Amino acid sequence: MASRNVRKRSAVWTYFDDGDETYEKVLCHICGERIVHSGNTSNMIKHLKIKHREEYNSVEVKRKKEAPGTSKTSQPSVLESFRQSGKYPEGSPRATAITKKLLKLITIDLQPISIVEDQGFQEFVQELDSRYVIPSRRSLMRTSLPQLFQTAKDNVKLTMADANAITLTTDLWTSRAGEAYISVTSHFIDSNWMLHSHVLETTNLPGEHTADAIANKLKTIVDDWEIAVKILSVVTDNGANMVAAIRQLGYRHIPCFAHTLILIVKDSLKEHETLGKVLQKCSSVLSFFHHSSKASDKLKEIQKQLSLPEHKLIQSVETRWNSVFYMIERIVEQNQAITTALCLLGRNSLCIDQDDLQELKKAIAALQPFEEVTREISAEKYVSISKVIPLTTLLMKASANLSRSDNELAGYLVQQCSRRFANIEMNYPIAVSTFLDPRFKGLPFKSNESMEMAKTKLIRELQTERQDQSVQQVDGLSPSDESVPSNTDIWAMFDSARERSQQDRSASTEAHVEIRSSPRQQGFGVGAA
Structure with a gap:
């Protein structure tokens, strides 16, 4: 084969050979395809880019390194040139938009104002947009945040103006x-x-x-x-x-219904002396594991050996009664691991015996309904007042059933509920909200008298409302209001007659019609099955 003195300077020649004797085509070493040479490497580079991407990337890296003067005279990219230009003027649309997002970050995520002085945050913003100048802490506190607060306050005022x-x-x-x-x-x-x-x-x-x-x-x-x-x-x-x-x-x-539940549970726990002693022992166990890294590590090790969930123990908090429930629940769940760890660590005196364990299980059964109700009533996305009477009735029913099964704590809960919720159905806003809720109507009321009192007061309110509306309608009448419909459709005449007949209804009639559209169902009491 004839030879040719070709200077293979480009890195692309690593993957090609001269090919045929005419030197018009080159041979790809990777796939064997012949590529038209045309005296330059453009077709070869294009072939690698389309069919052999990894090799193409390797060639590009070598080409950039071999390019003369790249280390000193390389031309900056458009992005680099943009970044090297001046900062955004104060008050420019772009700077203002970024500052608004910064304020949103601080207010919504409850970040400290000092975040703007943190080195990591400054480097992060610099990388995102080097033209943006982060406002000072002083500027945010004296200007930006007060303006944002006033805007938010005006918007809330405008929204509340729409409320009756x-x-x-x-x-x-x-x-x-x-x-x-x-x-x-x-x-x-x-x-x-x-x-x-x-x-x-x-x-x-x-x-x-x-x-x-x-x-x-x-x-x-x-x-x-x-x-x-x-x-x-x-x-x-x-x-x-x-x-x-x-x-x-x-x-x-x-x-507050949730706060009342807290008082009921706290007072019931105080009354139950036997359970109180067990809870003190539980607190001692938790204190031991929380203050000893060796004990905590041993507990984790045993949890793995027993294939138990690797959950941490929960300490109760004075201001949250349900933390007591979660503490008891976790101790019962991890009792086997806790007992084993205490024995291996020589702290047998802290072990919870079977009698204590049974008391804890009874406590879980008694407190479970209260924990569910606490979560239910703590919602923020919907109105919950109409649920107070139904949930109270269900709580008392569940506790009464458990108390008949030798659950002492449940008995104390029934007593506390009866004392604190004795007049709940006499609270008009709560009673009428329940009555008007189509899911409940009269169903949860234990006292028919309470429901009737709420209904009677509601009717009076509706009568007053109807009378006020009637006065407004009469004041606004004109001779044209009594005219006959212009079109001859029989149903239009009927509608007109129906409207006149409805105007003749008294306020009392309207109120009773509206109330009857929400009939009372059979109620259920604490002792109901």
Whole structure:
């Protein structure tokens, strides 16, 4: 074969040979295909790019390294040139848009303002867009955040202006620094039947938390938001100072159902002395494992050996009764692993015996319904007041059934429920909400008298509403309102006659018709099967 003095400078020649004697085509070493040479490597590079991508990438890397002057005189890419240009002017559309997203990150994700001073965050933003200048902490605190707050407040005010009635929930709480705060949240349904909830304010409440101090603070907040005339009721815990403050302001008070459940469970646990001793032993067990890394590691090891779920033990929290339930549940689940670990570590005195274990299992059975109800009532996306009476009835029924099965804790729960929920059906907002809920109607009421009282008051309210509407209609009548329909359709004449007959109904008739459209079903009591 004739030879040719060809200078194979390009890295692409690694995968090709001269091919035939005419030198017009080259041979691909990878697939054997012949490629037209044409005196340059363009076709060969194209062939690798289309059919042998990995080899093409390798050639490109070598070509860039072999290119003369690449280390000193390489031309920057368009993106690099863009990044090397000047910063965004303050107030430019792009800078403003990024700052808005930064504020959203801080407010929605509850990030500290100091995040803008963190080196990692600054490098992250620089990599995303080097032209953006991160606002200073001072600028955010003095300008950007106050503006965002005012915009959000104006939007919430505009939304609440569409509401006919507003219910507030409020509570006192203490920060980790020991400072007292009060939070106020509004809840209402707009004209499109959408439920809204907005935290109106969280503010410091120094000094003694008397009814006067709480009432003054609430009045300030309500006046600031211009909603005083729209407040239908206020939901708080059962604290005497909170109840007195709401009544002092002249608003209807509704006790927090979830807080009442907390008090019921806490008081019942205090009454059960035997269970109280077992819970103290459980706390000692948890304290031992939480303060000893050796014990904690041993427990994990035994969990694996026994093929038990590798769950951590749960410590109860004073302010959350259901944490006691979760603690008991986890100890029962991991009892075998806990007992084995304690014995191997020489702490047999902490072991929970079978009698104690049976008490814990009974406690789980008694508290399970209360845990389910607590989760059910803690929803934020739908109205829950109509569920209070049905859930109360079901709780008392479940506890009564368990108490007849020698469950002492269930018996205490029945007593506490009977004491704290004795007049629940006499609470008009709760009773009428249940009655008007098409899922329940009169079903959950234990007392027919309570339901009838709620219904009678509701009828009176509807009569008043109908009378007000009738006055407005009469005031707005004109001679043209009595004219005969212009078209000759028989059904149009019928509709006109029907409308006139409905106008002749009294307010009392309308109210009773509306109530009858929601008939009462048979009720069920605590002792029902």
